[in-house]
Amino acid sequence: MASPETPHSRSAPMGKYGGARTxxxxxxxxxxxxxxGALMALLLVWSFFSFxxxxxxxxxxxxxTLKCSGCSRGVDLRYDPPDPVFYDDPDLSYSIExxxxxxxxxxxxxxxxxxxxxxxxxxxxxxxxxSQSTPCKNPIGDHLLLRxxxxxxxxxxxxxxxxxxxxxxxxxxxxxxxxxxxxxxxAMLAHPEAEWIWWVDSDALFTDMDFTIPFDRxxxxxxxxxxxxxxxxxxxxxxxxxxxxxxxxxxQWSMELIDTWTGMGPTSPEYEKWGxxxxxxxxxxxxxxxxxxxxxxxLLYKHREVYYDKIYLEGAYYFEGYWLEIVxxxxxxxxxxxxxxxxxxxxxxxxxxxxxxxxxxxxxERFLKGVAGGKGSVRRPFITHFTGCxxxxxxxxxxxxxxxxxxxxxxxxxxADNQVMRSYGFVHSDxxxxxxxxxxxxxxxxxxW
Amino acid sequence: MASPETPHSRSAPMGKYGGARTxxxxxxxxxxxxxxGALMALLLVWSFFSFxxxxxxxxxxxxxTLKCSGCSRGVDLRYDPPDPVFYDDPDLSYSIExxxxxxxxxxxxxxxxxxxxxxxxxxxxxxxxxSQSTPCKNPIGDHLLLRxxxxxxxxxxxxxxxxxxxxxxxxxxxxxxxxxxxxxxxAMLAHPEAEWIWWVDSDALFTDMDFTIPFDRxxxxxxxxxxxxxxxxxxxxxxxxxxxxxxxxxxQWSMELIDTWTGMGPTSPEYEKWGxxxxxxxxxxxxxxxxxxxxxxxLLYKHREVYYDKIYLEGAYYFEGYWLEIVxxxxxxxxxxxxxxxxxxxxxxxxxxxxxxxxxxxxxERFLKGVAGGKGSVRRPFITHFTGCxxxxxxxxxxxxxxxxxxxxxxxxxxADNQVMRSYGFVHSDxxxxxxxxxxxxxxxxxxW
Numbered sequence: 001m002a003s004p005e006t007p008h009s010r011s012a013p014m015g016k017y018g019g020a021r022t023x024x025x026x027x028x029x030x031x032x033x034x035x036x037g038a039l040m041a042l043l044l045v046w047s048f049f050s051f052x053x054x055x056x057x058x059x060x061x062x063x064x065t066l067k068c069s070g071c072s073r074g075v076d077l078r079y080d081p082p083d084p085v086f087y088d089d090p091d092l093s094y095s096i097e098x099x100x101x102x103x104x105x106x107x108x109x110x111x112x113x114x115x116x117x118x119x120x121x122x123x124x125x126x127x128x129x130x131s132q133s134t135p136c137k138n139p140i141g142d143h144l145l146l147r148x149x150x151x152x153x154x155x156x157x158x159x160x161x162x163x164x165x166x167x168x169x170x171x172x173x174x175x176x177x178x179x180x181x182x183x184x185x186x187a188m189l190a191h192p193e194a195e196w197i198w199w200v201d202s203d204a205l206f207t208d209m210d211f212t213i214p215f216d217r218x219x220x221x222x223x224x225x226x227x228x229x230x231x232x233x234x235x236x237x238x239x240x241x242x243x244x245x246x247x248x249x250x251x252q253w254s255m256e257l258i259d260t261w262t263g264m265g266p267t268s269p270e271y272e273k274w275g276x277x278x279x280x281x282x283x284x285x286x287x288x289x290x291x292x293x294x295x296x297x298x299l300l301y302k303h304r305e306v307y308y309d310k311i312y313l314e315g316a317y318y319f320e321g322y323w324l325e326i327v328x329x330x331x332x333x334x335x336x337x338x339x340x341x342x343x344x345x346x347x348x349x350x351x352x353x354x355x356x357x358x359x360x361x362x363x364x365e366r367f368l369k370g371v372a373g374g375k376g377s378v379r380r381p382f383i384t385h386f387t388g389c390x391x392x393x394x395x396x397x398x399x400x401x402x403x404x405x406x407x408x409x410x411x412x413x414x415x416a417d418n419q420v421m422r423s424y425g426f427v428h429s430d431x432x433x434x435x436x437x438x439x440x441x442x443x444x445x446x447x448x449w
Numbered sequence: 450m451a452s453p454e455t456p457h458s459r460s461a462p463m464g465k466y467g468g469a470r471t472x473x474x475x476x477x478x479x480x481x482x483x484x485x486g487a488l489m490a491l492l493l494v495w496s497f498f499s500f501x502x503x504x505x506x507x508x509x510x511x512x513x514t515l516k517c518s519g520c521s522r523g524v525d526l527r528y529d530p531p532d533p534v535f536y537d538d539p540d541l542s543y544s545i546e547x548x549x550x551x552x553x554x555x556x557x558x559x560x561x562x563x564x565x566x567x568x569x570x571x572x573x574x575x576x577x578x579x580s581q582s583t584p585c586k587n588p589i590g591d592h593l594l595l596r597x598x599x600x601x602x603x604x605x606x607x608x609x610x611x612x613x614x615x616x617x618x619x620x621x622x623x624x625x626x627x628x629x630x631x632x633x634x635x636a637m638l639a640h641p642e643a644e645w646i647w648w649v650d651s652d653a654l655f656t657d658m659d660f661t662i663p664f665d666r667x668x669x670x671x672x673x674x675x676x677x678x679x680x681x682x683x684x685x686x687x688x689x690x691x692x693x694x695x696x697x698x699x700x701q702w703s704m705e706l707i708d709t710w711t712g713m714g715p716t717s718p719e720y721e722k723w724g725x726x727x728x729x730x731x732x733x734x735x736x737x738x739x740x741x742x743x744x745x746x747x748l749l750y751k752h753r754e755v756y757y758d759k760i761y762l763e764g765a766y767y768f769e770g771y772w773l774e775i776v777x778x779x780x781x782x783x784x785x786x787x788x789x790x791x792x793x794x795x796x797x798x799x800x801x802x803x804x805x806x807x808x809x810x811x812x813x814e815r816f817l818k819g820v821a822g823g824k825g826s827v828r829r830p831f832i833t834h835f836t837g838c839x840x841x842x843x844x845x846x847x848x849x850x851x852x853x854x855x856x857x858x859x860x861x862x863x864x865a866d867n868q869v870m871r872s873y874g875f876v877h878s879d880x881x882x883x884x885x886x887x888x889x890x891x892x893x894x895x896x897x898w
Contacts, residue, residue, distance in 0.1 A: 074523015074524065074568075075523065075609075075803065076804075077607075077608070077609055077803060077804060077805070077806040077807070078804070078806045078807045078810055079804065079807060080800050080801070080804040080807045080808070087798070087799035087800055087801070088798070088799070090891040090892065093874070093888070094873060094874025094875065094888065094889075095874070095888050110801065114801075114804070117803070119523075131595075132884075133883040133884035134592070134883070134884075135588065135589045135591075135592035136591075136592065139584065139588065140584045140591075141591075142584075142589075142590075142591035142592040142594075142595055143583070143584035143585065143591040145591075145595055146580075146591055146594055146595045146598065146616075147616065149595065149598060149599070150598070150614040150616065153598075153602060153612060153613075153614060154613075154614075157611050157612065157613065158526075159526070160524075160526055162606050163602060163606065164602075164603075164606065165599040165602060165603075167595075167596065167599065167883065167884070168866070168870070168875070168877070168883055168884040168885060168886045169884045169885035169886065170873075170874075170875055170885070170886055171885065172885040183873075186873040186874055186875070187873065189873075189874065190801065190802045190872045190873045190874075191801065191802060191803065192801050193801060193803050349536070349537070350536035350537070351529050351536055352529070352536075352559065352563075352639065352640065352641050352642060353639045353640060354524065354526060354566070354640065354642050355525075355526060355527065355528065355529040355563070356526070357526040357527045358526070358527045358528060358529045359529070361527055417617070421617070423639045424543060424619075424632075424635040424636065424638075424639045425542070425543025425544070425635055425638065425639075426543065426617070426619055426635070428617070434582040434583070434616065434617055435581075435582035435583075435616070435617040435618045436617060436618035436619070436620065436621040437617045437618065437619055439542070439543065439544050440543075442539040443539065
């Protein structure tokens with residue numbers, strides 16, 4: 001849907017776009033400074049866990065500890081003490097029809113019993129996405145969904161996030177745009193180690209693989225969506241926010257929001273009534289059924305005192321952006337980023353994929369500090385959302401023809417993939433061309449192509 | 450291809466199937482015991498990184514360190530010191546046509562400069578898979594590929610592995626079954642933190658989400674494939690091993706293997722000659738072109754002294770298994786596992802997805818110790834490979850009709866998904882039915898369905 005760039009109306013630090021990440025770039029050395037006397041002990045631990053290279057192979061060790069995959073990422077995947085936790089309560093249900101109570105305390109108790117999950121718990125993310133359980137009607141639909149999913153997996157691998165794909169309904173009545181709510185709730189319960197569940201629609205993709213969520217900005221909020229206050233309260237539009245991408249805090253507030261939200265959906269005896277109410281308030285909504293997006297805007301509009309303080313309407317960057325205002329500018333953005341690389345050798349330095357965040361943070365600090373995102377920005381759009389294209393059914397909005405959608409997707413996917421494949425030594429020389437890739441010359445772009 | 454259960458001919462500890470995992474179940478407490486005096490310091494570190502719950506939300510912290518996603522999984526994604534490493538050498542190329550030299554030392558130096566990646570380095574895995582860059586000819590092909598990919602992402606999330614999907618050729622001539630070699634090489638260079646690159650074909654899926662690779666068994670080997678010595682040396686069959694799933698150590702030996710292997714492929718001036726040589730030795734090979742699988746068997750056969758000691762032909766479990774001998778037994782295996790759950794409440798205990806390995810290790814210890822895998826075993830098959838089905842092109846082997854393939858895939862995918870969705874509170878009540886799911890009753894299977 002169209003996303004007018006109405007500025008965010010609150011006093012959030014919008015000017016300091018990306019402030020969180022520039023602050024965090026030195027996290028590791030910060031940690032060491034903070035830890036002071038524990039440094040020596042930590043190093044001791046490291047050398048204990050260390051390996052001895054053998055002549056033939058890269059790395060090897062006789063220490064059994066290293067072979068426990070549970071310990072390989074700083075968390076212990078094999079430790080679950082017998083102490084009773086919420087999972088042992090027969091009354092706790094994953095179903096969308098049964099409310100969860102006291103979730104903050106339940107989650108807290110679980111974390112106390114699983115101390116290896118405490119470091120990093122404050123902003124640990126699980127991304128959740130999904131699509132239908134049957135093949136798409138559009139002959140290229142599933143191919144596109146596969147590539148959209150690959151793109152999300154790429155983003156999550158680079159940033160160390162878990163990702164879960166759902167392709168089954170968890171409630172037979174909660175289909176279509178309502179299907180995500182039961183999945184998000186189940187993911188909250190299955191992932192007590194995660195502070196945030198990040199829902200991203202199947203037709204949205206990451207077009208800035210470097211950008212990281214400015215969690216600092218959302219520290220007092222429990223739900224983040226792309227949206228505009230003016231459109232909620234003054235214009236009363238059903239596109240005042242986009243519910244296709246949201247970051248939801250894994251807490252009791254969210255559990256209750258999901259219950260209330262679901263109360264306007266297909267499992268509610270008042271589902272039809274809610275459709276009528278929505279249309280009576282949000283005049284630009286043309287279809288009769290109650291939908292998840294209008295339902296959320298309704299809650300914000302009708303119960304401002306309950307929800308407004310906890311829902312962050314992010315308008316300062318493309319938390320998700322409308323593809324039609326993005327795709328035509330991708331060549332221009334590519335050129336701006338090449339200029340940065342020409343200017344600073346650090347931006348061109350080859351590196352392990354795992355340390356990509358260091359170079360994203362560098363570019364942020366050196367070139368993009370204070371640069372707002374959104375329409376016409378030199379910034380790469382963070383998430384490009386092909387709203388209205390309907391890649392799976394193919395029943396796109398008649399405003400544009402299908403090829404505009406599909407070609408736009410291929411271009412956006414290859415634009416994103418160029419940021420990924422660079423770490424593997426390759427690049428799409430033409431955004432329309434997925435394969436074969438071209439090798440990236442050393443120190444590109446100083447060398448001739 | 451058919452997989453005769455010829456026993457592995459060497460003195461590897463086959464009887465102790467899964468020995469590595471049962472040993473590793475107590476890794477965390479082992480670590481603490483070993484660390485002795487450092488325990489106090491470690492606890493100090495933990496409490497430093499700890500969080501203070503607020504009344505409204507689950508977990509929150511004012512400590513900036515916690516907001517660095519780079520530090521959230523025990524590794525620092527934002528630390529890349531300026532010291533020169535192999536990436537800074539203009540002569541190092543990711544291309545399949547340019548050999549890499551001295552890789553063990555280069556990787557070792559990189560790890561020394563990135564100490565946060567040392568813990569867990571001994572068996573850190575990056576899974577690599579992929580498929581073609583264009584939509585599949587088979588109308589349901591891409592839908593199936595999407596589900597196969599979801600399955601691999603599920604396995605990797607549960608076990609803390611990274612996964613990379615390739616859908617572009619890295620060399621225009623290295624297409625089809627040869628496409629994986631350039632991708633595996635690029636992944637080795639892009640992931641110096643990983644000890645193993647695990648290639649898994651797009652038409653293979655994990656049907657035991659609990660099982661973990663017995664790395665201990667492969668400590669002196671650099672390549673693991675499903676295969677049988679007798680078929681290589683005595684029967685000289687081109688199906689003596691399956692090259693669709695392999696675990697390759699990220700080391701110089703593997704770099705050189707890839708060079709030699711590629712020397713029999715489409716980029717070689719002697720590509721045609723190699724096709725003839727392969728057919729002259731492996732009589733059951735019917736097609737004329739040199740292929741990656743026969744090429745690998747050729748190396749083992751012809752240069753036994755060079756390769757046999759370093760290539761582990763795993764035949765003791767389904768490192769990958771032929772779907773036709775697996776799919777019909779899935780109901781029986783389901784029933785065996787339900788029996789285990791009826792017998793022991795620990796197997797039924799609900800838990801966070803992140804600690805699933807603990808329950809897999811428990812089942813291994815309690816019920817499956819010493820139970821060999823493979824045809825007719827009560828064990829779940831680890832990886833089911835739909836060899837011959839060709840989901841993307843749809844040009845399946847004429848031995849069976851397409852529906853046998855596609856229905857088998859759906860059953861296997863739902864069989865695997867049941868092991869995943871259990872952690873989210875849901876189950877496929879019928880393996881033929883992908884959606885909607887049914888809620889799992891508390892303490893199932895003791896309660897009525």
